[in-house]
Amino acid sequence: MQTQERSSSCRGVAFDIKPHADPFAIKIPWLGSPKEFPSFIQRSISKSGSHFCDLDLDDEDHEDISLEVVEQGNDVEKQIKQTPLTLLTASIHEQASKPSRKKNSRLSVILLDQGFFTVYKGLFSICLILNITGLVLATTGHFSYGKNRTALFSLANIVALTLCRNEAFLRVVFWLAVKFLGRSWVPLFIKTATTSLLQSLGVIHSSCGVSSIAWLMYALVLTLKDGDNSSPEIIGVASTILGLLCLSSLAAFPLVRHLHHNVYERTHRFAGWIALALLWVFIILTISYDPKTKSYKKDISSSLIKRQEFWFTVSITFLIILPWMTVRRVPIKAIAPSGHAAIVKFDGGVKAGILGRISPSPLSEWHAFGIISDGKKEHMILAGAVGDFTKSLVSNPPSLLWVRKVHFVGLPYLVNMYDRVLLVATGSGICVFLSFLLKPCSVDVRLIWVAKGIEQKFGKEIKEMVSGWPKDKVIVHDTAVFGRPNLSQLSINAARNWSTEVVIVTSNPEGSRDIVNACKAAGISAFGPIWDS
Structure with missing residues (x-):
């Protein structure tokens, strides 16, 4: 039986966790200089997501790592307490004491948890x-x-x-x-x-x-x-x-x-x-x-x-x-930075916020992905090895793929309508936002990216794209090293400190819902993918 591909507003990758030396620290630009969590926090009990860009922010196991970190010394606790962004970086005490919430099914989140009005x-x-x-x-x-x-x-x-x-x-x-x-x-x-x-x-x-x-x-x-x-x-x-x-x-x-x-x-x-x-x-x-x-x-x-x-x-x-009428079969370059994902490159630059579709057989199936491009000579997508087609991009990369020359637009494209925007991404939901970092644009963009194993899973090229951006505009949180943050509060505090007009989220349905609802409750305009995006 074939593995079925599922649609998603966000095309990302769910990865297993392995301990590693994290190439990034959590950047806290408004404190004047980057701050890092202690380097001995080297493991995360984050579970693999069940979908493209899942990041389960409410795992029961999360309490274990919170308690473990507290037991390693009061110095860690004091360092976190001394920063004014305790909640921004996911307070250890808050996460340790937070009661486990009943996990809803993805379908219930998609259909019912978005609100009736x-x-x-x-x-x-x-x-x-x-x-x-x-x-x-x-x-x-x-x-x-x-x-x-x-x-x-x-x-x-x-x-x-x-x-x-x-x-x-x-x-x-x-x-x-x-x-x-x-x-x-x-x-x-x-x-x-x-x-x-x-x-x-x-x-x-x-x-x-x-x-x-x-x-x-x-x-x-x-x-x-x-x-x-x-x-x-x-x-x-x-x-x-x-x-x-x-x-x-x-x-x-x-x-x-x-x-x-x-x-x-x-x-x-x-x-x-x-x-x-x-x-x-x-x-x-x-x-x-x-x-x-x-x-x-x-x-x-x-x-x-x-x-x-x-x-x-x-x-x-x-x-x-x-x-x-715009469907063409074009040459591609497919690279697999890990066994979990493939980077597929195409000729031609694309404007920031654009999405595209690719297919191995145009009459059978099409798959949508966020496009990464500097607007010059080429653009690329990051495909997670989830179903038969995306797994084949990793295990047996093709040299040709069918594409639609007319790329389509969605919520990410509307970032261009604002002056100051906070972009929040989990997993490879970062992809559609990277174009805003790679090319000059009129929008003052700030970014929060929460992911698992940056270089190991996404590759050196993706890592360099993010690390090349001014450090006072980017927060990168590697859950393989630091565990899961309170991403809702992280987004609220970042939006307030950066004085952004709006927050745009690309995450799994439950994560997007939680962040958007928390931001709105705090009086901050926020948008995330809806199930029919």
């Missing part, structure tokens, strides 16, 4: 309520246009859902947001509101998908009731399209999508393509059918271009085909 769920509700209102008015006879053009409303929803997943369109939308709002005089609340909205656009895809099914079901009911003015072929094609849309939606249901991502991806893709082909058949049959003669007209070109349904179908087809 979020922008994401609000957009879903608004879109669905608008469509339901239109349907109710149409069925009760108060919206005659909707009742007479049900198929058109179904198509309109499909256009909207396609737009919200079209990478080229979203690239333009995000670019416009950064271009016009990424100015110092724009109020911060406008920037954060825009970030919340753009981060949640994917939900319109889901909501419009459900709405399109509802409108199509209503259209089919009306057609069956008025069977004399339709043909069995039209009803059959419409019923098949409805079935394919339902299958596609069921495959995208969060439980299926999370546990069986490959099934979701392939079902969503091929069911959608077949439905699109049948949609053209449906449009042609509908326009050419003459209910009076019970036959089909041969010349429908003049009638076709006058129908809104035709132009909506053209738009849907163009939006779906566009990303595939």
